[in-house]
Amino acid sequence: WxxxxxxxxxxxxxxxxxxxxxxxxxxxxxxxxxxxxxxxxxxxxxDGKGFLKSFLEITPATGKTIVLLGAGGAARAIAVELALAGATKFYVVNRSRARGEELTALLNEKTSASATFVEWNKTYSIPQDAEVVINSTSMGMVNTEGKQDIDFDSIRSGMLAADVIVNPPQTYFLDEAGKRGATTLQGLxxxxxxxxxxxxxxxxxxxxxxxxxxxxxxxxxxx
Ligand SMILES: NC(=O)c1ccc[n+]([C@@H]2O[C@H](COP(=O)([O-])OP(=O)(O)OC[C@H]3O[C@@H](n4cnc5c(N)ncnc54)[C@H](OP(=O)(O)O)[C@@H]3O)[C@@H](O)[C@H]2O)c1
Missing domain, CATH: 3.40.50.10860 (Leucine Dehydrogenase, chain A, domain 1)
Incomplete structure (x- = not known):
């Protein structure tokens, strides 16, 4: 076998x-x-390789500044693959400090990317230098609360917004990002x-x- x-x-x-x-x-x-x-x-x-393949079909990872919402298993896999593929800067935005700090330390210590942890305890605005925002939380899955506490108006035209959620493929997050002119990438x-x-x-x-x-x-x- x-x-x-x-x-x-x-x-x-x-x-x-x-x-x-x-x-x-x-x-x-x-x-x-x-x-x-x-x-x-x-x-x-x-998991991360699958995400990276979809991502690279849209844009190179090299030099990208990325907002990662979430720091669980999917986020770890995605962040490591993007960093190995040349992404240079991450904002790791997570509700629980322990998981967020652990992923931030992993990126800073084990890859050539730099990462900053942001504790997600109030409405989050996407920083001006970010080119990519990824929902790697489970928010948006069927039967879960699907509205992330972010200022969707801080998503700018020309950004890439990606989601890990498979079902439904088109999430609230992707809908709102798309309305602001972002290119969207489904978790499917x-x-x-x-x-x-x-x-x-x-x-x-x-x-x-x-x-x-x-x-x-x-x-x-x-x-
Ligand atoms: N498309 C694919 O191929 C693929 C592959 C793998 C996973 N996924 C999907 O990815 C999602 C995450 O999976 P996972 O394995 O990473 O799960 P996980 O390890 O349990 O991590 C879940 C993440 O979501 C955050 N989160 C959950 N509910 C939240 C809320 N109400 N507000 C803010 N943050 C919240 C958690 O924050 P805390 O740390 O604060 O709890 C954590 O960062 C799932 O929906 C899974 O189906 C998709």
């Missing part, structure tokens, strides 16, 4: 059963894809691309992201 995917709550626990980790999985500290390479099980994190691409990357790791085959996207929409009842 070629490997396997795993998800919450096993992404950290699985590491002790593996023989090694890919570079970004090691920095992220979480694995969602194990790959059998010559009899050794190597842990990879395809991230989940489709992590599958494309996992299949490539296991089999060497490039599958068509559009086929997977269409099937996912059908499964979600959105086709």
């Amino acid at each position: 070629k490997g396997f995917n795993c998800s919450i709550p096993h992404k950290v626990e699985v590491i002790k059963y593996l023989d090694g980790l890919g570079e970004s999985a090691s920095l992220i500290g979480a694995v969602n894809c194990a790959v059998n390479r010559g009899g050794k099980l190597i842990g990879e994190n395809t 691409g991230m989940v489709v691309n992590q599958a494309v990357i996992g299949i490539k790791f296991w089999t060497g085959v490039d599958v068509d992201a559009k086929d997977l996207n269409d099937e996912l929409l059908r499964v979600l009842g959105l086709a």
Whole structure:
């Protein structure tokens, strides 16, 4: 067999059963894809790679200043991949100080990007130098409170606004950012691309992201 995917709550626990980790999985500290390479099980994190693939289809990461809303597992994976791809500055905006500071320290100490932690305890305005804003919180998922406490008018035309939420694909966050002239990127691409990357790791085959996207929409009842 070629490997396997795993998800919450096993992404950290699985590491002790593996023989090694890919570079970004090691920095992220979480694995969602194990790959059998010559009899050794190597842990990879395809969440961040999937996001990065969607992101790079719109704009390069090099030199970007990024606002990251959230500091959980998805945020960690995305931030590490963007930093490894050349993003230079992050504002890590998170409700709980501990998780936010931990991700900020990870970026400052283990990547060449610089990061500042912002405690999210009041309405947040996107700084003037930010070019990208990413909702990597779970806010906006079906049955969750979907309105982030940000000043949506601080999102400017020409910015990129990305979301990690898969269902619904078009979130309140993306709607509001789009109304301010931002280019928007749905979380659907991230989940489709992590599958494309996992299949490539296991089999060497490039599958068509559009086929997977269409099937996912059908499964979600959105086709
Ligand atoms: N598209 C994809 O392929 C993909 C892949 C992975 C995950 N996801 C999605 O990403 C989302 C996050 O997943 P995760 O694994 O990162 O979860 P997680 O580790 O539990 O992190 C959740 C994050 O959301 C924040 N948050 C939750 N509710 C909030 C609220 N009411 N106000 C402010 N902040 C809030 C948390 O802040 P605190 O630290 O303060 O609690 C934390 O930063 C989920 O919706 C998941 O489905 C999508």
